[in-house]
Amino acid sequence: MLTGESKEHLLQHYPMLRELPAAERDALLSAANVMDIPAGTVIFDENQPCQGFPLLLSGSVRVSKSSPNGRELQLYRVGPGESCILTSSCLLGHSPYHARGIAERDTRMAVLAPTAFKTLIATCEPFRDYIFALFSxxxxxxxxxxxxVAFQKLDQRLAALLVAKANPINTTHQALADELGSVREIVSRLLKNFAEQGWIRLGREQIEVIDVPALQRYAAL
Amino acid sequence: MLTGESKEHLLQHYPMLRELPAAERDALLSAANVMDIPAGTVIFDENQPCQGFPLLLSGSVRVSKSSPNGRELQLYRVGPGESCILTSSCLLGHSPYHARGIAERDTRMAVLAPTAFKTLIATCEPFRDYIFALFSxxxxxxxxxxxxVAFQKLDQRLAALLVAKANPINTTHQALADELGSVREIVSRLLKNFAEQGWIRLGREQIEVIDVPALQRYAAL
DNA sequence: CCCGTTCTGTGACTTTCCTCACAGACAGCA
DNA sequence: TGCTGTCTGTGAGGAAAGTCACAGAACGGG
Incomplete structure (x- = not known):
């Protein structure tokens, strides 16, 4: 059930819902329930059916594939106001999940029942547009x-990843490897190269990006 | 403009449009125009804006990414009744294409104006469901x-590709390589291995799959 | 039937990435 | 202060895949 505060929170992140007549909106949202999810929780996994349609209020979710031999590759990340399109996909395509979703930090989400979601899609054009844009x-x-993954070398992908993150980057080499679908040793070596070029500075659980343009140039080769 | 025959053709492939009141439907479809596209034509390419929403009537379209050094990787294939979701994505996400589409064979499609498409999505629930399912x-x-691409070896992917195709497979090694995102030499070598295992028989522009289960087993390793 | 084009086979070499193995560095805590 | 667990650095070796170079085979049109 959505309390007054959470509801405001939700409308803030999903402003397109304001277009809906208040009565109608309240009817739909009262059917939603808010979930608080501690960091690290596996929210969904491969081959599980989906129960509802989540709207993220805070936190973030990492969606990834993992290989039989323990490697991992991040597909994308979902932030507040973004909803988890993969779940929509499940609900709309009537198939189970094909990836794993993990809460990166403490996360709060409002989960809509499938029927409520369908009604929203049908009646609220801005919301529909929004969902389509997300899919897109x-x-x-x-x-x-x-x-x-198919055409770029790992060092280029790593360079791109580094410039995409907020500086300084507080993370382990292992986490970067998981994001790229590679292994720790390789990432360590490549980072060392970058450091030798003077493009970054390395510390424990910290990477300081010094020369953004150089990394960008290298990534775009 | 849609003639009577093409219209019937279209409704056959997109039955969900029958749900729409005939008058409304005709109004929308009269705004569509039918295009015949010879095999090999590049229908769209990276960084081009989109003009309309295509519904495939016959033929098929190969959607692929290509690398700077000439390699290519097939993302998916679009058949009759499938529409090209990538285009929807462009229209709905308001961004240009990020891949290339090539007609594999002679292809006929009805192109809807963006507004007509939007109206359809808004008013015809089965059509909307269909589009969502496609996205999904x-x-x-x-x-x-x-x-x-990230976790499997090329030979496994090749094996999977072979069993997925109709037997016998009439294609060149180069075409297979393009589908997998690799190069001709490697594919040739891998095929030779498979032939030595007795799983396939090789001919010019032809591959005869003999032992489907073996290939499947290998692909699933 | 000849000739050019396309397709295929193959060897040698290089690059990229992975695996294994282990050592040192650092942080936090008892 | 010492211990323990996590994080990082690094070398050796190997497998997978790409590159280059070329030769032979099959086909198809003139």
Whole structure:
């Protein structure tokens, strides 16, 4: 059930819902329930059916694939106001999940029942547009990812990843490897190269990016 | 403009449009125009804006990414009744294409104006469901593809590709390589291995799959 | 039937990435 | 202060895949 505060919070992140007549909106949202999820929780996993349609209020979710031999590859990340399109996909395509979702930090989400979601899609054009735009974005992202994995060298992908993150980057080499679908040793070595070029400075659980343009140039080769 | 025959053709492939009141439907479809596209035509390419929403009537379209050094990787294929979701994505996400689409064979499609498409989505629930389901399917496919490219060996992917195709397979090694995102020499060598195992028989522009289970087993390792 | 084009086979070499193995560095805590 | 667990650095070795170079085979049109 959505309290007054959470509801305001939700409308803030999903402003397109304001377009809906208040009565109608309240009817739909009262059917939603708010979940608080501690960091590290596996929210969904491969081959599990989906129960509802989540709207993220705070925190973030890492969606990834993992290989039989323990490697991992991040597909994308979901932030507040973004909803988890993969779940929509499950609900709308009537298939189970094909990836794993883990809460990166403490996360709060409002989960809509499938019927409520369908009604929203049907009656609220801005919301529908929003969902389509999200789908579109994910599709584009994934196509980019496929082509990066297939055609780019790991060091270029790593360089791109480094410039994409907020500086300084507080993370382990292992986490970077998991994001790229590689292994720790390789990432360590490549980072060392970058450091020798003077592009970054390395510390424990910390990478300070010094020369953004150089990394960008290298990534774009 | 849609003639009576093409219209019937279209309704056959997109039955969900029958749900729409005939008058409304005709109004929308009269705004569509039918295009015949010879095999090999580049229908769209990276960084081009989109003009309309295509519904495939016959033929098929290969959607692929290509690398700077001439390699290519097939993202997916669009058949009749499938529409090209990538285009929807462009229209709905308001971004240009991020891949290339080539007609594999002679292809006929009805192109809807963006406004007509939007109206359809808004008013015809079965059509909307259908579009969502397509999105969902592509998303799933792409996630599978990413994980295959990242984690599987090329020979396994090749094996999977071989069993997925109709037997005998009439194609060149180069075409297979383009589908997998690799190069001709490697594919040739791997095929030779498979032939030596007695799993396939090789001919010019032809591959005869003999032992499907063996290939499947190998692909699933 | 000849000739050019396309397709295929193959060897030698290089690069990239992974695996294994282990050692040192650092942080936090008892 | 010492201990323990996590994080990082690094070398050796190997497998997978790409590159280059070229030769032979099959086909198809003139």
């Amino acid at each position: 974005e994910r599709l584009t992202d994934l196509m980019q990812l496929v082509s990066a | 399917e592509r998303l799933t496919d792409l996630m599978q593809l990413v994980s295959a």
